[in-house]
Amino acid sequence: MKRITDKHRGRPGHSGGQETRAPRDKRRKGYRLLFCLLAIGFFASVGAAQVEEMAIGNTFGVGAREMGMGGASLGLADDYTALYWNPAGLAQIRQFELFTSFSHNTATADTTFAGAETTGTSRSQVRPNAIGMVYPFPRREGGLAIAFGYNRAQNFDTQTAIQGIDPGSGTEFSGLAVDETNVNTGGIGIWSFGASMSLTKRILIGGSIDFWQGHSLNELDTTATDIVNIDSELARFRYDDETDREYSGIGGRIGLLAHLTDAISLGITLVSPIELSVNEHWYQGTVAYYDDGEQISDSESGAQAFDIERPFEIGTGIAIKLLDKRLTFAGDVQLTDWTQTRYDPVPADNISQNNFEKFYATTLQARLGAEYRIPVIDTHVRLGYFRDTLPFTETDVENERDFLTMGVGKVFENMLKVDLAYMLGNWQRSNNALTTERVTHRVFVSAAYRF
Numbered sequence: 001m002k003r004i005t006d007k008h009r010g011r012p013g014h015s016g017g018q019e020t021r022a023p024r025d026k027r028r029k030g031y032r033l034l035f036c037l038l039a040i041g042f043f044a045s046v047g048a049a050q051v052e053e054m055a056i057g058n059t060f061g062v063g064a065r066e067m068g069m070g071g072a073s074l075g076l077a078d079d080y081t082a083l084y085w086n087p088a089g090l091a092q093i094r095q096f097e098l099f100t101s102f103s104h105n106t107a108t109a110d111t112t113f114a115g116a117e118t119t120g121t122s123r124s125q126v127r128p129n130a131i132g133m134v135y136p137f138p139r140r141e142g143g144l145a146i147a148f149g150y151n152r153a154q155n156f157d158t159q160t161a162i163q164g165i166d167p168g169s170g171t172e173f174s175g176l177a178v179d180e181t182n183v184n185t186g187g188i189g190i191w192s193f194g195a196s197m198s199l200t201k202r203i204l205i206g207g208s209i210d211f212w213q214g215h216s217l218n219e220l221d222t223t224a225t226d227i228v229n230i231d232s233e234l235a236r237f238r239y240d241d242e243t244d245r246e247y248s249g250i251g252g253r254i255g256l257l258a259h260l261t262d263a264i265s266l267g268i269t270l271v272s273p274i275e276l277s278v279n280e281h282w283y284q285g286t287v288a289y290y291d292d293g294e295q296i297s298d299s300e301s302g303a304q305a306f307d308i309e310r311p312f313e314i315g316t317g318i319a320i321k322l323l324d325k326r327l328t329f330a331g332d333v334q335l336t337d338w339t340q341t342r343y344d345p346v347p348a349d350n351i352s353q354n355n356f357e358k359f360y361a362t363t364l365q366a367r368l369g370a371e372y373r374i375p376v377i378d379t380h381v382r383l384g385y386f387r388d389t390l391p392f393t394e395t396d397v398e399n400e401r402d403f404l405t406m407g408v409g410k411v412f413e414n415m416l417k418v419d420l421a422y423m424l425g426n427w428q429r430s431n432n433a434l435t436t437e438r439v440t441h442r443v444f445v446s447a448a449y450r451f
Contacts, residue, residue, distance in 0.1 A: 054216055055188060055247060055276060055308055057338060057363060057391035060155040061423070062130050063101055064446035068407015068421035069369025070384025072330035074267035074317025077257060079417075079448055080132050083194045084151040086267045086317075087206035088255035090196035091143030093134045093450075099149070101129040101446035105157055112435045113164035113178065123159040127152060127187065129444060142198025147208075154188040156216045160436060175230040180222040188214030188247055196255075207254040212276060214247040237288040249276040251310075263321045267332075271313035279305050280347070306347045311340035317367070326375065332367040338391040363389040369405070382407040386423065398428040403440070417448040 061067040063081035073081065077089020080099035108122040132149015162180040191213065196206030218241075225236040251274035258266045285299035317332035338360040346353060369384035384405035390397055407421035425440040 052359075052392055053308065053341075054156055054184065054218075055154065055214075055278075056310070056341060056360070057336070057389075058154050058156070059365065059388050060103070060105075060153060060187070061386070061442070061444070062151045062153065064407060064419035064421040064444035065380075065382070065409055066421075067386075067423060067442070067444050068382035068384060068405055068409070068419065069330055069367075069371055070386040070403070070405045071367040072317060072319075072332045072369035072384060073367075074255075074269055074315055074332045075257070075265045075319030075330055076317075076328070077255070077267060080134050080147060080149060081130060081151070082196075082206075082255075083132060083134075083147045083149060083192050083208055084130070084153065084190065086255040086257060086269050086315075087147075087194040087208045087253060088196050088204045088257040088267065088269075090134055090145040090147050090194060090206055091136075091198050091204045092257075093145055094136050094143065095450040096136065097134040097448055097450045099133065099446070099448045100131045101444060103127050103129040103152070103155075103445075104443040105155055106441040107158045108439045109158065109160045110437045111160050111162055113162045113433055119161045119163045121159045121161045121181070123157055123183070125155075125157040125185075127155065127157075130446070132192075139198075142201065143204070144195075144197045146193075146195045148193050150189055150191050152187055152189040154214065156184045156186045158184045158438075162434065175226075175228055176224040177227045178222065178224055180220070182221075183219045184216065185219075186214060186216035186245075188212060202259040204257040205255070206257075208252060210251045210253065210274075212247060212249040212251060212274060216243075216245045216247070218243040233290050233292070235289045235291050237286060240283070240285045242283045244281045246279045247276055249274045263325070265319045267315075267317045267319075269313075269315045269334075271315075273312055274310040275344075276308040276310060277305070278308060278347075279303070304347060307344045309342040309344060311337055315365075326373045328371040330367075330369045330371075332365075334365040334367075335362070336365070336391075337362045359394055360391045361393050363391045365389060378411060380407075380409040380419075382409070382421070386425075390427075390429070394431065396430040399426060401425060401427050403442075407444075415450055417450070419446045419448075420444070421446075 061071055062084045066073045066081055073085035077086040078092045080097055082089035104126045106124040110118050110120045112118045130151045132147060134145055134147040136145040160182045162178055165175060165177055191211040192208045194206060194208030196204055198204050220241040222239040223236060226234050251272045253269055253271045255269045260266055281303045283301040287295060287297045289295055313334060313336045315332060315334035319328060319330040321328050339357045339362065341356040366387040369382060371380055371382045373380050386403040386405060388401040390401055403423045403425040405421060405423045407419060409419040411417045421444040423442040428437040
């Protein structure tokens, strides 16, 4: 969420930075500083994420087996990742399990600003995806298990670039050539402790306590050049903005898993509201370069704290096993009403209490998958589809945020299980004069050892 204009609101004459050369005309100095501060407001409007909160509606995925099946796990939940997807499934695990998973994410973005030439960027990052353990307790009937671990649920590693001429008219910025790079880094992970038990032979119930922790860094680097001499004095100016955030919060989830028959199971989950505390540090700086060689700089920095109150999330899923359980079909849906999200207090003057009601929507996340075990080589192959619907209403979206997935898994000596998954996502968004087409490649590698 960029709040550039708010930090300078009501202070058009502020000059907190140092000048590289003393101006010869005080009136000229005031005009130039005002120009720099107004430029900040312009680029706030160019950015595609002006009213978008990074920590909202951004699911990355956990576990290679699960993501190979499009994330359809609520009706299965039969390994450590049940702690994240549906903790009721933990009681299905009858051996001590150690689990680890890593992900590689490559995000490319092609942006077109005001119909100008398309600009492409790419960003790749390897991250830990999950690590944890499941400890089952022996029982004569049913199951009982506890689990502890870390799951990285959200990823912020993206990059976009803008190049083009501002198409607006009647402002100080009309006709300026814009060259902007916007880089996001970080993510949010969840440390969880969970437990599950059998209520009856066919019904399991479970829950977890979740400790959310994360970090994000947004770096915006903008240069605007007067290439056609729109302004008789200005040559170009540069604007830098950095927003560094730390996230923390406590929540929980409960799950139910019902084996309706030996071949059909139904899962239901409820994720509790979470009050995500945000500690933010920001820096902004502008340098203006003039035709006579003069330079004027201005900068500000500060910190603030606020909460993001996330709403309930409700999910349900079904799994069907056929052909002597060699073939499995699974499907999930997850409902989240993001309009119920709140800031406390609002982080900027131009953000109202009904910000989420105005700019956000209710989303229905869809996850579908299939898995087939090849008996001769005891290997699982998987296909899936994952739709992570964008919750923003101020954006025209093509394809939503759709992923096609595939995966493969192998069990060695009934002890070591290794899984690999690949996800391909492609969607396009348009906001004001900016169109962004994103292509995402995600690779998950997981290993589970049971004894």
